[in-house]
Amino acid sequence: MNALLEHQFINRVRESVSTFIVDHDYDRYTENEIETVIRLFPEILSEHKLHIDGDGLYPIQSFIFFSYSHLDTWWCILRLVPFIPLYARLGIEFGQFTKEQRGGLLIENREGDNTLHFLVKSCPSVRNFGHRIFDNPINHEPVDNTFLQVLVKLRLMGLLTKDDINDYNLVSMLCEETVFGEKRFRFLVEWDPTSLITPDANGYVPIQYIARYSSSIHGFEIVFDYFIRYYPTKEGIRLLFIKDEDGDTPFQMACDEYGTEEVRKVIDNTLARYSDNTPINIEETFLLAAIDENIHLDGLNYLLRRQPHVLETLLLHASSSSTKTKTTKSAVLTKTRYNLRKRKRK
Numbered sequence: 127m128n129a130l131l132e133h134q135f136i137n138r139v140r141e142s143v144s145t146f147i148v149d150h151d152y153d154r155y156t157e158n159e160i161e162t163v164i165r166l167f168p169e170i171l172s173e174h175k176l177h178i179d180g181d182g183l184y185p186i187q188s189f190i191f192f193s194y195s196h197l198d199t200w201w202c203i204l205r206l207v208p209f210i211p212l213y214a215r216l217g218i219e220f221g222q223f224t225k226e227q228r229g230g231l232l233i234e235n236r237e238g239d240n241t242l243h244f245l246v247k248s249c250p251s252v253r254n255f256g257h258r259i260f261d262n263p264i265n266h267e268p269v270d271n272t273f274l275q276v277l278v279k280l281r282l283m284g285l286l287t288k289d290d291i292n293d294y295n296l297v298s299m300l301c302e303e304t305v306f307g308e309k310r311f312r313f314l315v316e317w318d319p320t321s322l323i324t325p326d327a328n329g330y331v332p333i334q335y336i337a338r339y340s341s342s343i344h345g346f347e348i349v350f351d352y353f354i355r356y357y358p359t360k361e362g363i364r365l366l367f368i369k370d371e372d373g374d375t376p377f378q379m380a381c382d383e384y385g386t387e388e389v390r391k392v393i394d395n396t397l398a399r400y401s402d403n404t405p406i407n408i409e410e411t412f413l414l415a416a417i418d419e420n421i422h423l424d425g426l427n428y429l430l431r432r433q434p435h436v437l438e439t440l441l442l443h444a445s446s447s448s449t450k451t452k453t454t455k456s457a458v459l460t461k462t463r464y465n466l467r468k469r470k471r472k
Contacts, residue, residue, distance in 0.1 A: 160209060160212065161212060164216055168217075168219075168220035168222060171184070171216060171220070171230065172223060186217065186229070187233070187241060189206040189210065190207055207273065207276055208275065210231075210280075211276060211279045211280055211283060213229070214280070215283065216229075231280070240294070243299055246297075246299050246310055248307050274310050274313055277310060277314075291321045292320065292321055296321070297311065300332075301340070304339055304340065306341075308344075331368075332349055333366065334365075334368070337376035343380070343392065346380050346389075350366065350392065350393065351399075353365065363397075
């Protein structure tokens with residue numbers, strides 16, 4: 127009888143702990159207190175719980191994966207997001223997930239998104255300290271700050287790697303958000319600048335997303351600045367005019383969204399800011415744009431407007447190269463003839 131009561135008691139405690147670790151109102155507890163509770167029954171970290179929208183979520187997903195399919199949106203409990211590294215660490219320590227699942231971080235929901243994906247999104251609905259904030263860009267700075275802190279901590283723990291940035295298209299996904307997560311963008315791109323020019327599964331690069339989806343020209347300005355900072359000679363300006371499958375370019379989409387004059391001002395100011403230290407090779411960029419069918423004619427027009435003498439310079443170079451080639455051929459021929467005559471005399 128005592129054994130039965132003990133078993134029932136343990137099961138009841140376990141059930142309480144299982145509910146506790148996904149309780150969205152336990153933000154009054156410290157990380158150490160939560161860790162102590164989880165260590166009693168670590169297997170609950172790998173329990174798949176069904177939520178009201180039909181998504182089965184693990185505890186590590188429940189603070190940031192709480193999606194509602196019928197509303198086509200999702201929300202997070204901002205105060206609890208910092209516990210994600212703790213759940214991942216304990217999940218690994220107690221062997222609750224496979225090595226590939228990385229403590230549950232890389233487990234996907236039914237839309238194919240994992241926790242790393244959601245950490246680069248700008249949550250449209252935030253609950254923090256009992257208050258909900260809906261679709262207000264002013265209030266998204268706490269989201270950017272909190273999510274960045276988690277990403278930094280995961281990096282220090284070795285649970286976020288440099289390869290993850292491109293493997294999971296984190297920068298492109300971040301730029302696809304209406305509200306731009308500037309701090310997370312800087313963190314990821316400065317860690318791996320190649321993420322700016324690495325196409326995702328759709329064949330697009332970040333500047334194509336930011337131009338289409340960002341609600342503010344500030345996001346476009348930051349992304350373009352980083353393009354020129356890391357790829358000043360050719361790629362940075364070339365990708366501004368690359369066409370997507372509909373024939374649209376980042377330049378066109380940004381102009382449609384923010385106005386042509388404002389976009390030109392952003393581009394001109396950015397190029398001027400880097401002109402001394404990292405001058406753009408206009409001639410080479412113009413040639414590459416001219417022969418690349420994926421580059422819109424707007425790119426050529428912009429380069430000509432910025433440096434009207436580029437064609438004249440290219441023609442002079444071509445003429446000079448042609449003259450040098452002819453001179454070289456003539457010199458070789460003269461020397462050859464001289465050598466032949468010299469041989470005949472002998």
